[in-house]
Every structure is written in structure tokens, then in C-alpha cells.
Amino acid sequence: MDSITSPQPCPNTVSVRRNPPRRGRPTPMKAPIPSQLEELLPTTISDPPLPTVADQAPPSESLKVFLRIKPIVRTITAAACKQLGEATRSRAKNAWPQNPTAKKNSTKEKQPAKKIGSEICISVTDSHSVTISPPPSLVDSKKIKSEVYEGFSHVFASDSLQNEVYEKMVKPIVNDFLEGRSGMLAALGPSGSGKTHTVFGTPRERGMVPLALQHIFKQSKGRDCKFSRSFYLSIFEIYSERGKGEKICDLIPERVDSGLQSSSKRVQEVMVSNAPEAESLIACAMLKRATSMTNTNSQSSRSQCIINLHMKRGEVSNQPDDAVLTVVDLAGAEREKRTGNQGAKLLESNFINNTSMVFGLCLRALLEHQKNPKKPLQKHFQNSLLTKYLREYLEGKKRMSLILTVKPGEDDYLDTACLLRQASPYMKIKFNNIEDPSSSICNKRSIQSFSRIGQQKRMKPSAIDAQTEEPKTIGDGNLLLQEVQTNEASTMDKPDSIRSSSVKLSSNESLTRERSHIITQNFAKAIWRVLKQYKDKLVVAEREVESVGENLRNEMGRRIELENELEDLKSRCTCSKENTEQATLIKVEEAERVLESSPVDSPKSTEHVSEPICSVPEPKPCDSPKSAESVSEQICFVSEPTCNSPKTTGSISEQIQQDTDTLAQTNAAKCSPHQASESSSSHQESCINEAAEDQMPGTSVELGDEEAGCLDLKQDLVITQPADAEVEDTVDLKRNKPGHSMAEPSNPPQSHVKSRLASSFEDPKDEMGLDRRGKPTKPEKPKRRLLPASSSLLRDMTALAIDDELEKPKGVRGGKKSTVDDETKRTQGSISLLRLLQSNLRH
Numbered sequence: 001m002d003s004i005t006s007p008q009p010c011p012n013t014v015s016v017r018r019n020p021p022r023r024g025r026p027t028p029m030k031a032p033i034p035s036q037l038e039e040l041l042p043t044t045i046s047d048p049p050l051p052t053v054a055d056q057a058p059p060s061e062s063l064k065v066f067l068r069i070k071p072i073v074r075t076i077t078a079a080a081c082k083q084l085g086e087a088t089r090s091r092a093k094n095a096w097p098q099n100p101t102a103k104k105n106s107t108k109e110k111q112p113a114k115k116i117g118s119e120i121c122i123s124v125t126d127s128h129s130v131t132i133s134p135p136p137s138l139v140d141s142k143k144i145k146s147e148v149y150e151g152f153s154h155v156f157a158s159d160s161l162q163n164e165v166y167e168k169m170v171k172p173i174v175n176d177f178l179e180g181r182s183g184m185l186a187a188l189g190p191s192g193s194g195k196t197h198t199v200f201g202t203p204r205e206r207g208m209v210p211l212a213l214q215h216i217f218k219q220s221k222g223r224d225c226k227f228s229r230s231f232y233l234s235i236f237e238i239y240s241e242r243g244k245g246e247k248i249c250d251l252i253p254e255r256v257d258s259g260l261q262s263s264s265k266r267v268q269e270v271m272v273s274n275a276p277e278a279e280s281l282i283a284c285a286m287l288k289r290a291t292s293m294t295n296t297n298s299q300s301s302r303s304q305c306i307i308n309l310h311m312k313r314g315e316v317s318n319q320p321d322d323a324v325l326t327v328v329d330l331a332g333a334e335r336e337k338r339t340g341n342q343g344a345k346l347l348e349s350n351f352i353n354n355t356s357m358v359f360g361l362c363l364r365a366l367l368e369h370q371k372n373p374k375k376p377l378q379k380h381f382q383n384s385l386l387t388k389y390l391r392e393y394l395e396g397k398k399r400m401s402l403i404l405t406v407k408p409g410e411d412d413y414l415d416t417a418c419l420l421r422q423a424s425p426y427m428k429i430k431f432n433n434i435e436d437p438s439s440s441i442c443n444k445r446s447i448q449s450f451s452r453i454g455q456q457k458r459m460k461p462s463a464i465d466a467q468t469e470e471p472k473t474i475g476d477g478n479l480l481l482q483e484v485q486t487n488e489a490s491t492m493d494k495p496d497s498i499r500s501s502s503v504k505l506s507s508n509e510s511l512t513r514e515r516s517h518i519i520t521q522n523f524a525k526a527i528w529r530v531l532k533q534y535k536d537k538l539v540v541a542e543r544e545v546e547s548v549g550e551n552l553r554n555e556m557g558r559r560i561e562l563e564n565e566l567e568d569l570k571s572r573c574t575c576s577k578e579n580t581e582q583a584t585l586i587k588v589e590e591a592e593r594v595l596e597s598s599p600v601d602s603p604k605s606t607e608h609v610s611e612p613i614c615s616v617p618e619p620k621p622c623d624s625p626k627s628a629e630s631v632s633e634q635i636c637f638v639s640e641p642t643c644n645s646p647k648t649t650g651s652i653s654e655q656i657q658q659d660t661d662t663l664a665q666t667n668a669a670k671c672s673p674h675q676a677s678e679s680s681s682s683h684q685e686s687c688i689n690e691a692a693e694d695q696m697p698g699t700s701v702e703l704g705d706e707e708a709g710c711l712d713l714k715q716d717l718v719i720t721q722p723a724d725a726e727v728e729d730t731v732d733l734k735r736n737k738p739g740h741s742m743a744e745p746s747n748p749p750q751s752h753v754k755s756r757l758a759s760s761f762e763d764p765k766d767e768m769g770l771d772r773r774g775k776p777t778k779p780e781k782p783k784r785r786l787l788p789a790s791s792s793l794l795r796d797m798t799a800l801a802i803d804d805e806l807e808k809p810k811g812v813r814g815g816k817k818s819t820v821d822d823e824t825k826r827t828q829g830s831i832s833l834l835r836l837l838q839s840n841l842r843h
């Protein structure tokens with residue numbers, strides 16, 4: 001036994017300490033001893049021995065990690081057989097509960113016979129540390145060095161017994177459980193390393209569960225009925241059939257007495273009252289557990305087995321209730337090369353390895369989160385059904401202990417080293433938020449309810465399928481499992497509102513949610529106010545746009561009206577111009593015809609009736625014949641034919657008519673009819689010439705001839721008989737007598753008038769820049785416009801100077817003798833009229 005339990009370290013290896021040993025703080029200075037006590041005490045007080053690393057107990061609030069080394073099977077010699085005897089044979093696989101199939105394979109376990117010493121890869125340094133040494137082959141090839149792992153709660157050597165393990169590892173957990181604190185023990189390790197052996201043991205070497213049951217019922221036996229407690233046992237496994245999802249299987253036989261089980265639960269939770277009864281149930285459950293033979297283990301577990309012992313206290317008791325002791329026997333990690341699994345077994349191996357990996361990831365995430373609280377806790381527990389079930393433990397909210405089982409063989413170096421590297425950091429995990437036993441129930445409920453949300457959202461379909469495929473009852477002892485299954489069912493059956501209403505959040509969570517809700521509400525209100533302000537501004541802007549549009553429409557209407565007025569004015573101007581020109585031409589022609597037809601010596605030819613139409617300066621009342629003459633010579637210019645006033649023009653024309661008649665009678669008495677006729681003709685010519693010169697475009701010029709009766713009284717231009725016949729006029733008139741021998745035509749005044757009119761009146765073609773043939777002509781100088789009567793009078797008044805010059809003696813005017821033509825020009829109507837005016841002024 002000694003040679004087995006204390007293997008010699010491998011030679012030629014270098015030890016590397018991964019976890020340096022914890023040293024106790026130096027003892028502070030000794031306090032002075034009172035003088036009275038010095039006599040009682042020895043003079044020299046030796047310092048208390050420093051606690052060794054082995055004696056140092058790890059912090060109670062840290063995760064307890066134990067290490068157990070499986071005894072190695074060595075060559076059994078005859079001497080050894082004697083020493084080992086029955087004890088060696090009792091370490092066969094599945095010693096407890098006895099598995100008939102294991103007996104067949106037990107002989108195989110004893111067959112390997114190898115050397116001891118060089119084939120051992122792990123050695124116990126002390127009760128809290130071990131040293132692993134690689135095999136020589138790996139040292140030579142990969143230069144791997146020995147490693148020391150420290151800090152274990154306890155290291156159980158290969159010769160350790162089950163009772164020893166229980167006392168140091170499980171008993172503290174059981175004591176806490178009996179005090180109402182839940183706890184868990186999980187066994188980790190490679191396949192065939194002794195997990196199942198440690199947890200369940202054999203009839204001879206009872207494992208942790210039988211020992212715990214024995215301890216629990218022993219403690220509860222002597223209690224008063226007032227403080228009586230009841231225990232409920234449940235066993236189930238999580239497995240994967242051919243790697244297709246995870247399933248939960250209740251391992252409690254269905255034939256159990258119904259009086260002891262809760263029929264309402266899917267996973268049976270059987271009440272147990274004593275240890276043998278509980279052990280019997282466990283033995284039956286182990287027979288039901290999925291196992292298989294591999295190259296590493298004749299009866300390898302293919303599932304994760306969970307055993308729950310739920311303690312319920314009596315109603316009378318005020319002690320905390322509902323503590324749960326959980327023991328987990330994980331399926332061991334496997335290497336394909338070593339197990340030789342293929343097909344369905346290989347798929348099972350993958351599931352097992354995956355679960356072990358997730359379990360380790362959860363613990364590593366918890367450690368990292370505790371090292372750096374700012375780093376959020378990774379939720380690896382969602383990746384497997386086992387970790388979901390053990391979530392509270394994996395998040396550090398409940399106490400748990402780990403038992404690592406390793407094989408010391410040389411061939412197991414890789415598995416052992418891998419496990420130690422992976423699990424040694426777990427020792428640093430702290431349980432900071434352990435719930436108080438008195439409040440364990442409400443906290444557990446709230447946590448379970450809170451975890452329900454994440455489980456509902458993140459539950460794998462495979463897990464849900466597993467539950468639906470295998471409906472089983474869950475006992476009160478399997479609260480977490482019950483939550484998982486009920487949540488899956490509620491996810492499928494209940495709507496979200498019902499599910500959410502059933503969730504009870506913890507106080508912190510509810511406060512956080514309430515705060516976020518208030519913030520969101522205030523933010524929504526602020527956005528609503530901003531949108532409302534924008535809406536008001538939009539309404540105002542729309543109103544402004546409407547008013548501007550209305551103003552624009554009004555302006556457009558006014559513009560259209562103004563354009564219409566402008567077009568009307570243009571059309572009027574054009575029509576009046578054309579009409580005036582046409583009327584002028586017609587009346588000129590008529591005047592010519594009158595001149596041609598009327599006798600020259602007609603005494604009435606001198607009687608010209610003028611009827612100013614508009615803007616006619618009022619003639620002064622004539623008291624004398626001379627004044628009447630001056631009036632009779634007035635020339636009326638009409639600038640705007642449209643401004644006719646019949647009444648005014650009528651009265652004025654009548655007055656002028658009277659004056660003209662009077663003047664004609666006077667002239668008739670003075671002059672002969674012939675002279676008068678000539679004078680009239682010449683005066684007509686002069687007037688026409690004058691009018692033609694002063695005519696404005698669009699003004700009409702008409703000749704008045706009362707005797708002819710063809711002249712309109714309402715004419716624009718009135719030519720009257722000059723009151724005084726001058727000598728020059730007479731001469732001119734004599735020249736124009738019919739039948740008078742002259743070079744000019746017999747009726748020069750007419751032709752002259754005609755020519756002058758033709759030249760003075762604008763031809764429409766000329767206006768358009770065309771000649772009579774329709775060809776474009778050269779631009780001519782603008783015509784003189786016909787000025788109004790006032791303007792003509794002023795001009796005449798200014799012409800008085802000319803008359804003065806005319807009155808001057810001929811010699812004074814430069815000695816030039818004017819020709820007959822010049823005299824004819826000077827005898828134009830304007831000159832004679834001005835002379836009359838001048839004479840009137842002199843009088």
C-alpha cells in the first residue's frame with residue numbers, strides 16, 4: 001500500500017510552481033507581558049510554530065477543490081497478493097452498488113501488470129499540492145517539465161479511503177446542509193479516473209452519497225418531532241442519445257410506493273426516512289443509468305448524473321427550510337484515441353466532452369468576472385442543460401465543492417495535466433453573494449424566476465424537445481430543474497404577457513427597470529413636445545403661404561386689368577389714328593372738289609364757318625368790325641378729336657358763325673366778289689398749308705365751306721376768310737383767276753393745297769416705311785406736329801417780329817426785292833392773320 005500511495009517523483013525533471021504556496025504573515029511583535037504573569041509563565045516563551053502549508057486551511061468562502069488520485073493497478077506479485085488480499089479486489093469497478101456486469105470485467109482490471117515508479121506521472125507533494133511529471137518520451141521530444149499544482153483544499157493520495165475523503169470533503173457540506181444551507185459536490189475528471197467510485201463507492205467502500213445519507217439520517221434521528229425534518233430524494237440524468245440534443249431521464253424506479261412520492265412532479269422526488277431506504281433507491285437508479293464499456297472503462301458513464309436530497313423542516317419550526325444537497329457525477333472527458341469510440345459512442349463522447357467544457361467555461365468566466373468586476377459575467381451556462389440547472393452554483397451564489405479525480409499512470413499524463421491546468425484556477429473563486437439561510441427561500445425563488453426569463457429566451461430547441469419527448473415529474477427537491485421544465489412548458493403554452501406578469505424581479509432589478517422606464521418616458525415626452533412645436537410652426541407657415549398666394553392672385557388680377565386697359569388704349573389710339581387719317585384724306589378730297597366746283601367770284605365763298613370742336617380758345621366779343629375780323633381768322637386746332645363737347649362746341653360755333661357772317665358782310669362791302677374769291681382761295685391755301693405744316697399725326701384737317709354744304713361744321717380745322725385783303729394777296733389772287741394767263745395751272749391754289757396736303761398728311765404706307773408701290777422708303781424726318789390752339793397763338797405772337805420786319809421798308813430789309821413767289825409765300829394765312837391781330841392790338 002505504501003508503495004502505491006506514495007509514488008516516487010520522476011527523476012531528471014524540473015518542478016515548476018504554478019501556484020506558489022501561501023505564506024503566513026509574520027507574527028507581529030509580542031505584547032509586553034504583565035509583571036504579575038511573568039512569574040507564572042516560563043521566562044522564555046517559544047514562538048508558536050508557523051503553520052505549514054499543509055495545515056493552512058483555505059478560505060472558507062472560496063471554492064473548495066479537492067484532488068483524488070486513483071490507485072494505480074500494478075503487477076500483483078505473490079507477496080502483494082497476500083498483502084492486498086481482499087482489499088485490492090474490493091477496489092474493482094462499481095463496487096457499490098454492485099453491478100453484475102462489472103464483476104465480469106473486474107478480472108480485466110486486474111490484468112494489467114506494469115512497473116511502478118517510472119510509470120507514475122503524478123506525486124503528492126503535500127496534502128494541498130501535487131507534482132506532475134511528464135513521461136520521458138515527452139520530456140525528450142517536447143521538453144515538457146514537471147509542474148506543481150498547489151492550493152487544493154486537500155489532495156487525497158491513491159491510498160486514501162472513502163471515509164477519509166468524506167470527512168474532509170463532504171462532511172462540512174453535509175453539516176451546512178443540515179443547518180439549512182444548500183451545497184453541491186461535483187466530481188470532475190477523465191473517464192475511468194474514479195468519479196463514480198468516489199460518489200457512489202461500493203458496498204465495502206461506500207461512496208460520498210451513502211456516507212452522507214448515513215450521516216444525515218443519523219443526525220436527524222435523535223431530534224425532537226417539533227424540529228422534525230423530512231428528506232426527499234431525486235435522481236436523474238442528462239444524456240444525449242446519439243448526440244441529438246440533451247434529455248433528462250429520471251432514474252427513480254416508477255414502482256416506488258406512491259405514498260412516498262409527489263405525484264404532481266414530473267421528476268419523482270421520493271421522500272426517504274432512513275439511509276438504507278435511500279441507498280436502495282440509489283442502487284436502483286444506478287442500474288438504470290446509461291453506461292457503456294470503453295477501452296478506458298469497462299462501465300463508463302454516458303450521462304451526467306444528479307442526485308438531490310431536499311430537506312424540508314416541520315411547519316412548527318421557525319428554522320430555515322428547503323436546503324438542498326446536490327451531488328453531481330459528471331461523465332468523464334474522453335480522448336478518441338484512447339476510448340476507441342465510434343459511431344453512436346463517438347457522438348456520446350462529443351456530448352460528454354462538450355458538457356465538461358461548458359462546465360469549465362462557466363467556472364472560468366466566474367473567476368474572470370470576480371477578478372475584474374467590470375467585465376460582465378459570460379453566460380456560458382446557456383450552452384448546456386446541466387449548466388443551466390447548476391446556474392446558481394456556477395455564478396457563485398451557492399457553495400459548492402469540486403472533487404477532481406485523476407489517474408496516476410504514465411499514459412494518463414495528458415489527461416491529468418489537462419485537468420489540473422484547467423481546474424487549478426478554480427480554487428480562487430470566491431462565493432461573495434452566498435444567500436443567508438433565513439432568506440434562502442425567497443432569494444432562491446426570485447433568482448429562479450429571474451433566470452426563467454433567460455431560460456425562456458435562450459433555451460435551445462433541443463432542450464425543449466428533450467422535455468417534450470420525455471415528460472416527467474419534477475420534485476420540490478429539484479427546484480431548478482422544475483423551473484427549467486415548467487418554463488419550457490409555459491413558453492409553449494402561455495402568452496408573453498402572462499409569463500412576464502408571473503416574473504418577480506429582485507429589488508435591484510425592479511429599481512433599475514423602473515428607472516429606465518422613467519427615463520424612456522421622459523425622453524418620449526420631450527420628443528412629443530418638440531414635435532408639437534414643429535407642428536404649430538408648420539401651421540403658421542402654411543397660413544403665411546396662403547396669404548401670400550392670395551396677394552399674388554390679386555396682383556395678377558390687377559395686372560390683367562391694367563394690361564386690358566393698356567390694350568384698349570392702344571386699340572383706341574390706333575383706330576382714331578386710322579380713322580382720322582382716312583377722314584382727313586376724304587375731307588381734303590372733298591375740299592378739293594368744292595374748290596373746283598365752287599365759283600371763284602362767289603360772294604359767299606368768303607363765308608367760312610368754323611366750328612371749333614374742342615379746346616377752342618374762346619373768341620373775344622367783337623364790338624367793332626375789326627375785332628370781328630380778327631375773330632374770324634382764328635384757326636382752331638384740335639388735338640384730341642375724341643374730346644368733343646357738343647354743347648360747348650355748338651355755342652362756340654354759333655358765335656363764331658355769327659362773327660364770320662358779320663365779317664363776311666363787311667368784306668363783301670370792301671372787296672369785290674372776285675377779290676374776295678381770290679382772297680378766300682388764297683387764304684384757304686394758306687390755312688391748309690399752315691395746318692399741314694402744324695398737323696400732328698392723327699389730327700384731322702378739314703376745310704369748311706358753308707355754301708358747298710358738303711363740309712361738316714364740326715371740323716378740326718377751320719379756315720376763315722381774312723378780314724383784310726392785302727395788296728399782295730390781291731395780286732396773288734388775280735394770278736389765280738380762272739382764265740388768267742399764267743404758267744401755273746388754272747387752279748394753282750387747289751393743286752398747291754393738294755400737294756401740300758399730300759405731303760403733309762401721312763400716308764399709311766409712309767408710316768410703315770413703304771412708298772406708294774409698297775417698297776420700303778428711306779426714313780424721313782419726323783413731321784411737325786399740330787400744336788394746340790394756345791400754342792399756335794403763342795407762335796403767332798412771336799411771329800409779330802416777322803411782321804414788323806415785313807412792315808419795314810424794303811430798302812431797310814437789305815435792298816433785296818422779293819419776287820412774286822416770295823410775296824405769295826408771305827401772303828400766307830398766318831401772316832395775314834398775324835397782321836390782323838397786330839392791327840387789332842394797335843387799335
Ligand SMILES: Nc1ncnc2c1ncn2[C@@H]1O[C@H](COP(=O)(O)OP(=O)(O)OP(=O)(O)O)[C@@H](O)[C@H]1O
Nearest residue numbers: 091092093094191192193194195196197300301332
Ligand atoms: N480510489 C479507487 N480505489 C479503487 N478502485 C477505484 C478507485 N477509483 C476508481 N476505481 C476503479 O476504477 C474503475 C473506474 O472507475 P469509475 O468508473 O469510477 O471511473 P469514472 O471516472 O466514473 O469513469 P467514467 O467517467 O467513464 O464513468 C472502477 O472499476 C473503479 O472500481
